[in-house]
Amino acid sequence: MADLSISSNRSGLSRRAALRLAGAGTGGMLAATFGLVPTRAEAAGAGAVVGGAAVVPSGVGGVHYVPRAGWGADESWRINRRTGQPWPVEFAPGQVITVHHTAIPVNDADPAASVRAIYRGHTKDRGWADIGYHLLIDNAGAVYEGRRSGADTVPVYEADGRAVTGAHVQGNNAGNIGVALMGDLRTRPPTPQARRTLALVLLALAGRHQLDPTGMATYTNPSSGARRQIPTISGHRDWMGTACPGDALFALLPGLRRDVAVALGRPLPPQPLVPPRSPVAPGAQSLLAAAP
Numbered sequence: 001m002a003d004l005s006i007s008s009n010r011s012g013l014s015r016r017a018a019l020r021l022a023g024a025g026t027g028g029m030l031a032a033t034f035g036l037v038p039t040r041a042e043a044a045g046a047g048a049v050v051g052g053a054a055v056v057p058s059g060v061g062g063v064h065y066v067p068r069a070g071w072g073a074d075e076s077w078r079i080n081r082r083t084g085q086p087w088p089v090e091f092a093p094g095q096v097i098t099v100h101h102t103a104i105p106v107n108d109a110d111p112a113a114s115v116r117a118i119y120r121g122h123t124k125d126r127g128w129a130d131i132g133y134h135l136l137i138d139n140a141g142a143v144y145e146g147r148r149s150g151a152d153t154v155p156v157y158e159a160d161g162r163a164v165t166g167a168h169v170q171g172n173n174a175g176n177i178g179v180a181l182m183g184d185l186r187t188r189p190p191t192p193q194a195r196r197t198l199a200l201v202l203l204a205l206a207g208r209h210q211l212d213p214t215g216m217a218t219y220t221n222p223s224s225g226a227r228r229q230i231p232t233i234s235g236h237r238d239w240m241g242t243a244c245p246g247d248a249l250f251a252l253l254p255g256l257r258r259d260v261a262v263a264l265g266r267p268l269p270p271q272p273l274v275p276p277r278s279p280v281a282p283g284a285q286s287l288l289a290a291a292p
Contacts, residue, residue, distance in 0.1 A: 064140070067153065067155070071115045073119060078123065094177055096219050098168060099202075099249065100178060104117070106138060114138070135178075142197070143197060171224075189249070190248070199260060207264055213261040233257050234253075
């Protein structure tokens with residue numbers, strides 16, 4: 001099993017495991033060290049998914065990962081109706097991470113159906129090129145591949161380490177990695193399993209891009225050149241006027257940033273970078289602590 005002993009800093013991820021995760025190579029922090037591995041069929045080149053998802057036998061956190069084929073993505077929905085060709089895919093170096101909630105109910109008995117509904121809403125209803133988020137997390141803590149980044153089994157990235165450009169923060173998408181918790185989190189906090197997986201995903205991404213989890217970043221839009229100061233791990237509402245990612249989830253972000261920083265051995269500021277805009281949800285605790 002992964003090294004997940006509780007350390008003196010109350011973070012459930014040990015320093016050794018955190019450094020191993022953060023030091024993984026291009027894409028490897030998700031594909032190997034984090035435990036997001038291909039299914040047996042994919043590894044054998046069969047082009048099919050056994051049981052609909054990859055079950056991670058080991059790796060940091062033992063996360064259950066579902067690739068696009070596993071949740072039933074209809075790849076024909078990525079076709080531009082006017083041209084009959086797939087929408088062009090763009091990539092950019094990762095600069096920041098943005099946390100969202102999907103703001104719609106989740107079918108816990110069939111969360112893949114909920115991912116398909118989001119995909120349909122983004123492509124069929126809004127006319128987008130693909131699902132907007134890079135990764136989604138359900139109430140059980142499973143991770144779903146969002147926007148397609150290529151034909152390999154590694155989500156988010158192409159081979160050179162650049163992140164696929166999503167559609168989750170209007171006008172500020174290139175180099176901005178979007179992670180969405182499924183459900184409406186305005187008043188209901190995320191489940192312990194979802195909180196822990198979110199912390200591990202953010203730890204992996206922050207380590208991969210050498211981001212300071214409690215710091216500010218100067219985000220530069222590579223298309224327009226426009227710049228703005230933003231937390232390296234932000235909530236959607238940090239960018240614009242929106243309720244996303246919901247008060248209950250937004251209240252957890254300061255503690256989550258600090259937990260990720262501790263796991264990476266980063267110095268902590270004296271106070272949380274962005275104070276909660278609503279009281280911390282009852283039962284909020286170290287987000288890297290082992291889920292019950």
